[in-house]
Amino acid sequence: MTEPLLQMTGIQKAFAGIPALREASLRILPGEVHALVGQNGAGKSTLIKILTGVYRRDAGEVLWQGRPVDLRSPRDAQGVGIATIYQELTLVPQRTVTENIVLGYEPRTRWGAIDWRAADARAREVLSRFGIELDLHRALGSYPTAIQQLVAIGRAASMEAKLLIMDEPTSSLDEREVETLFGVMRALKARGTSILYVSHFLDELFAVCDGVTIMRDGRTVGETRIADTSKLDLIAGMLGRDPDEIRAAGRTQLSTDQTHAGPVFLEAKGLSSDRRLRRLDLEVRAGEIVGLAGLLGSGRTESARAIFGMDKVTGGTLRVGGRDVRLSSPRDAIDAGIAFLTEDRKVEGIIPDLSVRENLTLALLPRLSKMGIVDEARERQIVQGFIKALGIRTADMDQPIRELSGGNQQKVLLGRWLALEPKLLILDEPTRGVDVGAKLEIQSIIAKHVEQGCAVLLISSEFEELIEGAHNIVVLQEGRSVRKLNNPGVTEASLIHAIAEPPDTPHVEAAE
């Protein structure tokens, strides 16, 4: 057997006493495309960041080409030949395309100055491998995310690395771009470059990968050739369940009985916004969960933002509770009975230094105050109720929310909106980044409110959550709602098909 390019064994890492990696290992052969899979929080990102010198390991061994190495910084890692494309874009948007490709490795003239002509040439050459041509002197940030992603890949590829790490590179790419990317990956592989590929889209793995490592709870729980496994086996490994159990497991906690949905609460017709929402047709009834499905960038979050008054609506009509409305701010939307649990808990959710109590009642404050003074007794009573009802694990309600775990933070934010007793609850990836236990709890809380007549608009990238939770699913493509699927009857295959199929074909998949 050939000597592995990289071998990591017994890697451990804890943050502030909380173990993130308990016993992780990874082995990559020269010239292979190796997949790394696992649920959110399984430890993939931590393992990668140890490999790339961002974090230092607490224990374990890293062998690079057979020799033990200790990589202390991203620069060290790049020095030995490890290039990385991180999940969140790590480029400098204000700077030009060329700069973003050559930064740190600029070609020099004889005098030691940067040779911009050569730099442009290199950038052009790298991008031509992807078949794209850009204005190299424009600020990178002025290009769409997918292009920026390709530039990031171009930067990594131009370093002629021995190992290229790609952390979810396809999440913002469309199908054609993904194909381009795969082409580049195969070309790199043919030149002997190894690739470590992290993706949630399991189907992709079978298209490009040779081997796969499965992680769960900070441990490596399996390593195999991709040809010897199946998607179900991978999922079973990631979840730590028996494959047969999964087949039988049926529905998630989100699923409610198909009760009689109430009257239409929200109706959007041809809604468009200044932020890439082109034409949204949507109807949400009281006591009903409507799912929004689509690829990243298809306009799911943009739909929510337009409805919630965050983006400027540029066309179409919005009816709430049977009346035409114009919501120009979140405040308007809240007053109209709409609540919006955003996707990015850290950036758009929690106020880190404030307590659980203060975070939970933030939206409710106007109703809790008289003459500008907050009725703290009533506030405490309400918060206590929610801590109990939602099972929020906190030392007491005055603990700063940043000290809580992700799942519990999410429950506090859910409480923030439920406290308003909204008529429509918009949920954007409500269970992303929370562990399985909290996820089931959150789903059951939502289900309970739906039973009580709350309307829910659910955005989720997890097909399972949509298929088993939503009464019907509206599929978005490029900022337009293109079809509507009715449950029961939606399968993962039919949903994926509906998401991927070009919009001009009129027939509706799930009718059968």
Next chain:
Amino acid sequence: MTTAPLDLNLRRYMRPLGGGTHLTVWVALALLILLGYLRYDNFLSAYNISSFLGYNSMFVLISVGMCLVIMTGGIDLSVGAVAALASVTAALLSPLGLLVALPAGMLTGLVAGAINAGLIVGLRLPPFMATLATMLAARGTSLVVSDRQAVSVDWSSDFTALGMNKIASILPWTIVVAILVVVVAWYILEKTSLGRTVLAVGGNAEAAHLMGLKTSRALIFVYLFSGACAGLAGVFLASGYGAGQPLEGQGWELAAIAAVVVGGTLLTGGMGSVPATVAGALLFGLVFNLLNFENGLGVISLSAYWQSVIRGAFLLVVILLQVRLARPAAAKA
């Protein structure tokens, strides 16, 4: 107010000036000079030009230093106090001649810059607070060292030659040195890896680090550079006005920030232009100069106090223009 889409070739020639978006400040500068020329008799006289350039060479220096710091997303509040301290140091050492006093003044600035860098890179203090502390410390030190008095320079040494002599009795040596520093800053920024790292750090520090760039080195560099510029400005001050001034330089840091902003550099970092900052500094000085002439005409009589009012109003106008220019771009991002 946006500059119309320029011909590509034209754009290339404009690049050394700071590129299309920074062009406005050059246009404004040219217009004000034209106005001055047409309206006032002695505006382009050798005396006015040389005193204008001599005085503003100090502001050009500290503005350029500030510009680099701001490009990293930081700020350096200590420059005024550091210049004062350096002027005292240089004045005290002036008997030993320019060749000692000049490096000593710059060294003073470098030490202050090193302290800033240590606090910001080493202890990770926010730049605003770190440089605020250095500002107080430098001010206190300069008062202690000078015993609260202006320190007269040694007129018999060659020290005052730098600040007082002029080339062809029109071009002060100080502006020549200042322009040299500007060129160095511009070269570093445009042509070296260090300079690009400065911009990358300001654009996205986290990303710059993950890209394997030497971000700490870039930060240390800008604070050292800014300190050295402030030190040099202090030497100019002592040499050109005959004394080390422990109380001078109050508010210089804010004047420099204003010049940088007028030059079109955003405080958020990652972008900006050294030449446009120079234009911004000159523009600010020119407003003063023109007001003096206007007073001299006797048509209106504005007390010296009006000048700061007008400078503030001028800054407001520039900011409002920038807000209008920046808005569409920000919405797209």
Next chain:
Amino acid sequence: MSEPSSLTGRGLGGVGEAPAPRRSRVNRRFLGLVVALAALILLNVLLTPNFLAVQTLAVNVSQVSTVAIVALGMTLVIATGGVDLSVGAVMAVSGALAPLIFGSAWGLANPGLGLLAAIVLPLLVAMCCGLFNGTLVSFLGVQPIIATLILFISGRGVAQVLTNGNLQTFSNPSFTWLGTGRILGLPVQGWIAILLTLVVALIVRKTIYGRYLLSVGGNERAAALAGTPVAKVKIATYAIASTFAGLAGLIDVAINSASDAARVGNLMELDAIAAAVVGGAALSGGRAPILGTLLGAIFIQLVGYTLIANGVPDEATFIVTAAIIVIAVYLQDSRRRT
């Protein structure tokens, strides 16, 4: 170490996970400041002659009060994640206005009304300065340093234009009472500072504005999404800060029975920022330690007094203040990093 259940994620709040331990740290800093202050007072009792004299107290109180009042407003602005460089200039404006009003022909003819107007009008003008700052910051999205730089540059000029740059001396016992009067042995401005501290502390703790203030500074986007009127909160905060600065300007002028536009409030923005930061405010926003600010102002004042009373030159206090700031920010920052 117990074996985690197979379904539990990596400590993200697993099913069986104990609640996150509550670390009582909010007041640790405050306590530290109290202890440091107590130690400083003890040191002075032992070292400084006549430290416990009423006169010493009066001198210190009258010096620290204006800083404390301005620092209160500064703390609120810093809590929004901003900073207000214009406070010193606003002090100069209001300080220049007051003597002009009660010293005008109308003010002399109607002493009662004149006095009232000489207090209310400058405060209103100061508030307008704050509205101007707040509007630039919240509606036009100008960075606070730059937005407040405008009034920093031109505000003092306005005050100088108003007074022709002259030192205005006056004798108006009712007005100077603001600066020189005593109640129960303590200078009036000391009482004002204490009263304002308590009022602002209550406002921050008990009112919807206080809650909004902390949420805007803590996470502006999240606050806006939860329906917080971000722009209103910011504008109100800058207005409060400027009004306080205006009041401090009046007190300063009253203490000296003279208004010198070039001097009133000079460098006050730095003193106020220093007091706020030593008191526990973080420039990143989201925290408004009001009592801490008062203590921070007192601490800096007392350190300076201690040094001067013990023969250290006045100038050296700058250097010590610089060290205090560095230590305070460092302690705060290291706390954040963990």
